Amino acid sequence: MIRVQREDFDVGVELDRVAKGDHSIGGVASFIGLVRDMGGPQRVAALTLEHYPGMTEKKLAEIEAEANRRWPLSASLIIHRYGRLEPGDRIVLVATASPHREAALAACHFLIDWLKTDAPFWKREETPHGERWVEARHEDDEAARRWRNPAR
Amino acid sequence: MKLLYFAWLRARIGHAEEVFPLPEGVHNVAGLLDWLRGRGGNYAEALKDSSVIRVAVNQEYVGLTHPIRDGDEIAVFPPMTGG
Numbered sequence: 001m002i003r004v005q006r007e008d009f010d011v012g013v014e015l016d017r018v019a020k021g022d023h024s025i026g027g028v029a030s031f032i033g034l035v036r037d038m039g040g041p042q043r044v045a046a047l048t049l050e051h052y053p054g055m056t057e058k059k060l061a062e063i064e065a066e067a068n069r070r071w072p073l074s075a076s077l078i079i080h081r082y083g084r085l086e087p088g089d090r091i092v093l094v095a096t097a098s099p100h101r102e103a104a105l106a107a108c109h110f111l112i113d114w115l116k117t118d119a120p121f122w123k124r125e126e127t128p129h130g131e132r133w134v135e136a137r138h139e140d141d142e143a144a145r146r147w148r149n150p151a152r
Numbered sequence: 153m154k155l156l157y158f159a160w161l162r163a164r165i166g167h168a169e170e171v172f173p174l175p176e177g178v179h180n181v182a183g184l185l186d187w188l189r190g191r192g193g194n195y196a197e198a199l200k201d202s203s204v205i206r207v208a209v210n211q212e213y214v215g216l217t218h219p220i221r222d223g224d225e226i227a228v229f230p231p232m233t234g235g
Contacts, residue, residue, distance in 0.1 A: 033235055050159055052227060055211040092235055112235055121234030122159035133160040136231035
């Protein structure tokens with residue numbers, strides 16, 4: 001399931017729901033992305049996430065479907081927020097459930113790596129020096145590329 | 153066709169969206185970007201560095217040679233920074 005929303009989410013409730021009612025699930029893996037402030041001259045007072053409504057939902061659904069093709073998942077969930085967020089706020093939740101931990105952990109890692117480079121979101125930071133658009137990181141491209149030829 | 157701009161491209165161009173007929177002689181993404189640059193001003197400035205321009209046609213990421221037609225929804229934006 002995918003959700004794109006402005007409001008926050010309750011991690012406990014969401015993770016419980018992922019596994020609920022399916023007793024063949026042996027584990028739920030999750031990743032929670034938070035707004036980060038490293039302090040110093042790059043201090044971040046807030047982060048605004050912009051997205052491409054319509055395409056965002058489509059790409060997240062495609063990425064989720066790909067994870068389900070690659071690993072035997074019993075359930076999966078991606079929640080991605082948009083709008084203005086402050087340090088410590090939750091941005092994204094990825095959760096994957098499977099009978100076995102390997103599939104759940106690998107699929108969760110795959111999903112968050114691909115979200116970084118394939119979902120149409122853009123971050124703008126508010127800093128003491130004004131607003132700054134976050135630049136795409138080469139490391140994120142590399143992390144996503146790793147999964148194109150999975151050595152499994 | 154409908155053009156959408158996102159993130160700093162939207163900020164530099166000055167608006168999020170515009171609708172106009174397919175310009176004469178424009179057949180693909182590269183041609184459209186050149187045509188937009190040819191408008192000068194904010195467009196030329198915002199679109200000058202091709203290495204940081206990404207394009208989606210009808211909500212699919214495409215390359216510079218992808219054909220475009222009147223009626224397409226074309227989005228122009230910098231590399232994504234989600235997650």
